[in-house]
Amino acid sequence: MSELNPYEQLGVTENASFEEIQIAKQNLQAKYQNDSQVLDNIEIAYDIIIMQRLRLRQEGKIKVPEQIRFPEKIKTIEPKKSIAISNPISPKISLWFNDLLDQPSLKNISISGVVFLVLIFVSIFSANVSILPLLLTVGVGTSFFVLYQKQKQFWRSIGITFIAFVIGVCVANILLSILIGSGFNVSLESEKFASLFTFCLLWLVSNFIR
Structure with a gap:
C-alpha cells in the first residue's frame, strides 16, 4: 500500500x-x-x-x-516565552518543609499545652530541684506521644524528641550564659531555666513537626 x-x-x-x-x-x-x-x-x-x-x-x-x-x-511553533531561571534546589527545599511542618488542631495544641504548662509551673515553683529530671522525663514522654500519634513512626518520633531535648538543654545553657554575661539578672536557677526553655521547645516540636 x-x-x-x-x-x-x-x-x-x-x-x-x-x-x-x-x-x-x-x-x-x-x-x-x-x-x-x-x-x-x-x-x-x-x-x-x-x-x-x-x-x-x-x-x-x-x-x-x-x-x-x-x-x-x-506543527506550528509557538513564539518562545521568556523562561525564568529558577533554582532547582528551591522546590526540593519547599517540599521538605511541607513534609516536615504540621498544622495542628486547636484541640491538640490545647491538650499538650496544658500538660507542658503544668510541668513548667511545677518546675518553676518547686523548691526541690531534684524533681526536675522527673518532670523532664514526663515532658519528653508527652512530646514523643504527640509525635507518634501523627504518623505512627516509633523511631522517628523518638529521634525528633531526643534531638529537641538535647537542643533545648544546650541552647538554654548557652542563652543563660549570654544573659548573665550581658548583666541581666536571671532569677531562676540554671536547672529551672533549662527546664523552662526545654519544655517550650518540646511543646513546639511535638505540635508543629510531623
Missing part, C-alpha cells in the same frame, strides 16, 4: 473533494484499525494530500474550507 501515491493509498482521485478524502481516510482507518503500519501509511498519505492542497491554496489556485485540519497547523 505504501508504494502507491497518496491519492491511490486513500482510494480517491486527485479531483476528490476534501469531504471525500476525509471519508476515505476514516473508512480505511476503520478497516485497518488493528494494523498500525497501515494506519501510519494512511495518516502520512492524508497529510501529504492536505499539504499539497494547502500549497495550492496559498498560490490562489484552490479554495480550502477553514475547518480542514492541516498538518502545519499542528
Whole structure:
C-alpha cells in the first residue's frame, strides 16, 4: 500500500473533494484499525494530500474550507516565552518543609499545652530541684506521644524528641550564659531555666513537626 501515491493509498482521485478524502481516510482507518503500519501509511498519505492542497491554496489556485485540519497547523511553533531561571534546589527545599511542618488542631495544641504548662509551673515553683529530671522525663514522654500519634513512626518520633531535648538543654545553657554575661539578672536557677526553655521547645516540636 505504501508504494502507491497518496491519492491511490486513500482510494480517491486527485479531483476528490476534501469531504471525500476525509471519508476515505476514516473508512480505511476503520478497516485497518488493528494494523498500525497501515494506519501510519494512511495518516502520512492524508497529510501529504492536505499539504499539497494547502500549497495550492496559498498560490490562489484552490479554495480550502477553514475547518480542514492541516498538518502545519499542528506543527506550528509557538513564539518562545521568556523562561525564568529558577533554582532547582528551591522546590526540593519547599517540599521538605511541607513534609516536615504540621498544622495542628486547636484541640491538640490545647491538650499538650496544658500538660507542658503544668510541668513548667511545677518546675518553676518547686523548691526541690531534684524533681526536675522527673518532670523532664514526663515532658519528653508527652512530646514523643504527640509525635507518634501523627504518623505512627516509633523511631522517628523518638529521634525528633531526643534531638529537641538535647537542643533545648544546650541552647538554654548557652542563652543563660549570654544573659548573665550581658548583666541581666536571671532569677531562676540554671536547672529551672533549662527546664523552662526545654519544655517550650518540646511543646513546639511535638505540635508543629510531623
